[in-house]
Amino acid sequence: MIQLESLTLGYGQEVLLDQVSANLDGGGLIALLGRNGSGKSTLLRATAGLGKIKSGRILLAGKDLTGLRPEELARTVSFVTTEKVRIPNLKCRDVVALGRAPYTNWVGRLQPRDREIVDKSLALLDMSTYAERTMDQMSDGECQRIMIARALAQDTPIILLDEPTSFLDLPNRYELGVLLQRLAHEQNKCILFSTHELDIALTLCDSIALIDRPHLHYLPTRQMINSGHIERLFRNETITFDPKELRIRVR
Numbered sequence: 001m002i003q004l005e006s007l008t009l010g011y012g013q014e015v016l017l018d019q020v021s022a023n024l025d026g027g028g029l030i031a032l033l034g035r036n037g038s039g040k041s042t043l044l045r046a047t048a049g050l051g052k053i054k055s056g057r058i059l060l061a062g063k064d065l066t067g068l069r070p071e072e073l074a075r076t077v078s079f080v081t082t083e084k085v086r087i088p089n090l091k092c093r094d095v096v097a098l099g100r101a102p103y104t105n106w107v108g109r110l111q112p113r114d115r116e117i118v119d120k121s122l123a124l125l126d127m128s129t130y131a132e133r134t135m136d137q138m139s140d141g142e143c144q145r146i147m148i149a150r151a152l153a154q155d156t157p158i159i160l161l162d163e164p165t166s167f168l169d170l171p172n173r174y175e176l177g178v179l180l181q182r183l184a185h186e187q188n189k190c191i192l193f194s195t196h197e198l199d200i201a202l203t204l205c206d207s208i209a210l211i212d213r214p215h216l217h218y219l220p221t222r223q224m225i226n227s228g229h230i231e232r233l234f235r236n237e238t239i240t241f242d243p244k245e246l247r248i249r250v251r
């Protein structure tokens with residue numbers, strides 16, 4: 001679904017990914033891992049069509065990203081960023097309805113089918129009861145769910161999320177991970193999300209994309225665990241990764 005072809009990304013003279021090729025074809029739930037500053041957000045932004053590519057190509061559903069018209073891009077990929085979104089006077093239903101913008105007619109008016117999709121997206125995120133509330137009166141976790149509902153309403157085969165669990169407490173992190181897994185499998189989406197939650201990535205995801213600057217390794221989760229890449233990348237004087245137990249151990 002997402003193909004990287006000899007992709008080089010970076011800023012100025014700094015190269016983050018150097019001629020990386022990977023075919024994230026399996027779809028399902030994919031975790032994007034890497035140390036701080038390795039380029040996870042940069043890659044997600046580039047895949048969403050927001051960042052600059054130094055060289056190479058990104059293909060989405062077989063089409064070169066740079067050749068897609070804005071409305072085609074908006075029908076192919078949705079992006080949930082880390083920014084805390086608080087739109088004071090807009091009800092949750094209206095926020096989710098923004099996801100329908102690539103499909104609405106020229107005055108932006110929702111058709112019955114659009115309303116149906118908005119309601120379904122809210123329901124899938126278990127947020128139907130919040131439809132008439134405004135986001136300035138909601139918790140970070142609740143707002144995060146609304147932004148994911150908006151991405152779902154956009155009805156794209158690819159959904160990108162930048163650290164979606166970062167504002168959440170432990171139970172909610174897992175709940176969101178399970179929810180993303182369910183959406184990926186039941187709605188047949190390719191969901192790529194960056195995270196520092198190694199255990200969520202390794203227990204819930206179908207495959208892992210691991211940035212090991214300036215390379216990127218992409219493997220099904222079990223193979224990634226056995227590959228030794230995670231151990232090598234996340235090991236330091238204080239901690240080791242135990243691939244059998246899927247646990248970080250303090251030395």
Ligand SMILES: Nc1ncnc2c1ncn2[C@@H]1O[C@H](COP(=O)(O)OP(=O)(O)OP(=O)(O)O)[C@@H](O)[C@H]1O
Nearest residue numbers: 011012016034035036037038039040041042043194
């Ligand atoms: N707009 C920018 N201009 C110049 N350098 C940038 C810009 N954005 C990010 N960088 C640098 O690029 C590198 C990768 O940043 P990026 O945010 O993609 O990493 P990340 O893997 O998402 O990090 P983290 O896990 O800390 O969120 C960092 O060294 C960062 O300082």
